Structure formats: structure tokens, C-alpha cells
Amino acid sequence: MKTISGPKTPNLLQAMEWILAPINYLEKASKNHPEVFKSGILPIVDHLVLVSNPKILQNILTNDRQKFMACKDGNEILISLLGNHSLVMLEGDRHKQRRQLLMPSFHGQQISKYGDDICQITHQVMAETPHNQVFTARSLTQSITLGVMMQEVFGLREGERYQRLQTLLISLLGIFNVPINVAFLFFPSLQKNLGKWSPWGYFLSIRKQIDDLIYTEIAERRQSGMTERNDILSLLMNAKDSEGNSLTDEELRDELLTLLFAGYETTANALAWSLYWAHRLPEVKAKILAELATLENHDPSAIARLPYLSAVCQETLRLYPIALVTFPRLVKEATELEGYHFPANTIILGSIYQIHHRPEIYPEPEMFKPERFLEKQFSPYEYLPFGGGVRRCLGEVLAQFEMKLALAEILSHYELILADQRPEKPQRSGVLLGPARGVPMILKETIVR
Numbered sequence: 185m186k187t188i189s190g191p192k193t194p195n196l197l198q199a200m201e202w203i204l205a206p207i208n209y210l211e212k213a214s215k216n217h218p219e220v221f222k223s224g225i226l227p228i229v230d231h232l233v234l235v236s237n238p239k240i241l242q243n244i245l246t247n248d249r250q251k252f253m254a255c256k257d258g259n260e261i262l263i264s265l266l267g268n269h270s271l272v273m274l275e276g277d278r279h280k281q282r283r284q285l286l287m288p289s290f291h292g293q294q295i296s297k298y299g300d301d302i303c304q305i306t307h308q309v310m311a312e313t314p315h316n317q318v319f320t321a322r323s324l325t326q327s328i329t330l331g332v333m334m335q336e337v338f339g340l341r342e343g344e345r346y347q348r349l350q351t352l353l354i355s356l357l358g359i360f361n362v363p364i365n366v367a368f369l370f371f372p373s374l375q376k377n378l379g380k381w382s383p384w385g386y387f388l389s390i391r392k393q394i395d396d397l398i399y400t401e402i403a404e405r406r407q408s409g410m411t412e413r414n415d416i417l418s419l420l421m422n423a424k425d426s427e428g429n430s431l432t433d434e435e436l437r438d439e440l441l442t443l444l445f446a447g448y449e450t451t452a453n454a455l456a457w458s459l460y461w462a463h464r465l466p467e468v469k470a471k472i473l474a475e476l477a478t479l480e481n482h483d484p485s486a487i488a489r490l491p492y493l494s495a496v497c498q499e500t501l502r503l504y505p506i507a508l509v510t511f512p513r514l515v516k517e518a519t520e521l522e523g524y525h526f527p528a529n530t531i532i533l534g535s536i537y538q539i540h541h542r543p544e545i546y547p548e549p550e551m552f553k554p555e556r557f558l559e560k561q562f563s564p565y566e567y568l569p570f571g572g573g574v575r576r577c578l579g580e581v582l583a584q585f586e587m588k589l590a591l592a593e594i595l596s597h598y599e600l601i602l603a604d605q606r607p608e609k610p611q612r613s614g615v616l617l618g619p620a621r622g623v624p625m626i627l628k629e630t631i632v633r
């Protein structure tokens with residue numbers, strides 16, 4: 185039986201490389217350990233293994249309520265942000281029950297109701313973008329995805345609370361865009377409140393103000409009976425689990441922040457990359473526009489079904505997956521998979537980036553080629569930008585819908601160009617991966633059709 189080995193570098197250096205240069209770290213690992221490797225990237229976890237063999241990962245993700253568990257170990261680095269009651273901090277039956285309660289709000293039928301809003305938010309953000317000046321695609325896509333979060337998740341459209349919450353959320357998420365601040369999450373001993381000018385003290389003061397706004401919003405809705413609305417907060421306030429229990433205010437707060445944290449920057453980075461590829465490779469934009477021209481009108485559901493547009497979004501998430509790894513899974517009892525021995529209590533991360541770069545699955549893996557998704561169907565363990573198993577991304581349908589609609593609307597109504605020809609490289613952005621320079625662009629013209 186094969187034992188699982190890993191880099192010889194001390195864990196602390198591995199953790200630093202993972203924070204500062206995650207792609208280098210994974211590419212070296214792919215050369216030396218192409219299937220699985222023992223890793224030191226999470227200082228709070230003892231036995232951590234990254235899996236980049238799709239067969240092994242399939243076995244794990246199809247059994248992650250049996251031999252394996254979608255545990256909270258490792259996710260605890262997010263506790264200070266998301267709270268104890270967040271879905272990602274739950275395990276076993278409690279996690280299952282919570283998923284059952286949340287899932288209906290994220291089904292395709294529900295999400296399809298947001299189509300017109302997403303298009304409208306996109307046009308609103310574009311209307312605020314000045315012509316002939318350099319801006320980053322990421323700041324634009326952040327405004328779009330934050331608008332969608334505020335409107336569809338929090339149910340806020342305008343007013344003072346909307347403005348304040350939006351500003352605070354931007355500040356909160358901005359803290360962790362600075363790679364070194366991510367160390368506060370990875371090393372809990374650094375989480376010391378040294379006053380509001382210290383990074384952690386600043387974070388705590390912002391979080392407190394956000395909590396207050398959310399609790400006030402929930403209390404007002406309960407009092408005024410304004411819960412019969414279509415936004416996700418209202419749906420969650422009305423949702424009941426199989427035993428008839430609904431979420432407490434604290435649970436609602438934690439889930440709102442979880443959805444925001446999981447859904448805002450992820451989708452913004454993905455959309456920024458898709459804008460980059462559509463302008464870096466002119467044939468990609470031309471093909472999307474040709475496909476859009478076959479539609480009688482821009483009905484959101486029809487746009488979302490377009491095959492080439494879908495393939496562009498899929499390839500965007502393959503080449504530089506926004507989440508490099510899945511959430512952790514725990515080995516409950518010692519097991520053997522594909523000849524490797526996994527001792528009990530090992531923590532496993534599915535290595536999404538490494539799998540998406542396996543040349544036998546994706547020939548010329550560094551090339552952006554949407555056609556691969558039109559020519560071949562990949563298994564859910566060969567292509568998994570949204571993870572898999574019992575923790576598979578809850579917002580997958582919303583994220584893809586947003587990506588396709590915003591990209592289609594921008595390409596068909598606005599003439600954008602890349603501000604320069606320097607290639608955009610992937611870089612850590614918080615716990616995610618995003619375009620290093622944010623994709624500098626210029627808006628040349630608004631096209632009235």
C-alpha cells in the first residue's frame with residue numbers, strides 16, 4: 185500500500201507560501217505528488233491531505249455522510265467572520281437539516297425570478313461607469329454582485345440602511361483582500377483587539393455595526409409582518425425544518441453573512457475573469473455576440489441556456505477556479521483508496537485547481553478553450569468549481585445565472601477594451617483566487633440597441 189508523502193518544507197513555510205503564492209505551491213505539488221499529498225498549509229490541522237485524483241475524490245465526496253464527514257475542522261478559521269451558527273460550521277445531522285431548510289431558496293425556479301433584477305443592476309452599474317477612463321473589471325463586477333446580494337439576499341433596494349450596510353460590507357470584505365490580513369484568519373493567536381486602529385480591532389468594530397443593522401432589519405420585518413417577499417432573507421425567515429423549527433435571529437444573521445461571504449467576491453472574481461477572456465480573445469466575444477443574436481429577445485432564461493456562453497463561463501471557472509480547494513472532509517475510519525492508505529482523522533481537501541489542470545483530462549490545461557465543454561462532458565469529479573457531495577455550493581445556480589446574464593448584457597450593450605495588453609495572472613484574494621490586477625479596462629461606448 186502507498187503511504188501519502190508531501191513537501192519536506194516546514195509547515196509554517198508551507199502555510200506562508202499557501203497564503204502568498206498558492207498557485208506556485210500547488211504546481212510544485214502536482215509535479216512531485218500528482219495524486220495526493222500531505223500538506224502543512226493549515227496550521228490548526230494536524231493531518232491534512234490534498235487530493236487531486238478524481239477517482240479518489242469521487243469516492244470521498246459520494247460518501248461524505250458515511251466513511252467520511254463534511255466536518256467543520258479547518259472551517260473554524262471563518263468563525264470570527266461567519267459566527268458559530270453558520271451552515272459551514274455545522275456537521276452531520278444538523279448540517280443536513282439546515283441544508284434542507286436553505287435549499288428551496290436556491291432552486292432554479294426561485295433563482296429564475298431574479299433574472300430581470302440582475303440585468304437591471306448590471307445596467308445601473310454600467311451607467312455609473314465613466315467613459316474613456318481606466319477602471320478595474322473587478323470593481324465593476326463587485327458592484328454588480330454586491331447589488332445582487334443586497335437586493336436578492338438581504339432584500340434591500342434603497343434608503344439609509346441600504347447605503348450603510350453596503351459601505352460596511354465593502355469595508356469588511358476589503359480587510360481580507362490584503363493577503364497578509366488573511367493571516368489573522370489562519371493564525372487565531374493573532375486575533376487580538378488592540379483598539380479600532382489595529383486590524384483586528386477594526387474588523388470587530390465593523391462586524392458589530394453590521395450585526396446591529398441586520399438585527400434591526402430582522403426585528404422590523406417581524407414586527408411589520410413584511411416577510412411575504414421574494415428575497416432570500418424573507419424566505420429564510422419563513423422556512424421551517426422537518427420538525428417545524430425556524431431559524432433564530434442569530435442563525436439568520438450568521439447565514440446572511442455566510443451567503444454574502446460565500447457569494448459576493450466569488451461571483452465578482454468569476455465575472456471579472458470572464459470579461460478578461462472575452463476581451464483578451466476577440467473570437468470569444470464575437471462568438472458570444474453571434475449566439476446572442478440568434479435570440480428573439482433577451483429573456484434571461486433563454487440567455488442562461490445558450491451553449492457557447494455557458495461554455496465560456498465553465499472554462500472561466502476551470503482555468504482559474506475561484507475556490508482552490510473544497511471545504512474539508514474528515515476520514516472517520518482508516519480506509520484505502522486507489523492503493524493509498526488514509527488513516528482515521530485525516531482531513532482531506534479536494535484540490536480543485538490541481539484537478540482542473542490535469543493534462544490527461546484537459547489537454548493544454550493553461551489555454552482558455554471554451555470548446556472543450558461543447559465537445560466533451562466532464563464528470564462532476566473532473567470539473568468541480570462548486571465542490572461536490574453534501575457541502576456542494578448552495579449558490580451554484582445563482583452564481584452561474586449572474587455570470588451569464590451580466591456577461592451577456594455587458595458585451596451586447598457596451599464597448600469595452602482592455603486598458604493594456606499585459607496578461608492577467610491569478611493571485612490570492614482573501615481565501616479565494618482572483619485576477620492579480622483586477623483586469624484594468626476602459627469603457628469606450630454605450631451601444632443603444
Ligand code: HEM
Nearest residue numbers: 446447450451454507510511570571572575577578579583
Ligand atoms: C462563482 C461563484 C462561486 C464559486 C466558485 C463557489 C464555490 C464554492 C465551493 C468550492 C464550495 C465548497 C463545496 C465543497 O466543499 O464541496 C462552496 C460552498 C458554499 N457556497 Fe459557493 N461558490 C460560488 C458562489 C456562491 C454563491 C453566489 C452563494 C450564495 C449566495 C454561495 C454559497 C455557498 C455556501 C452557503 C456554501 C457552503 C455549503 C455548505 O457548507 O453546505 N456560493 N462554494
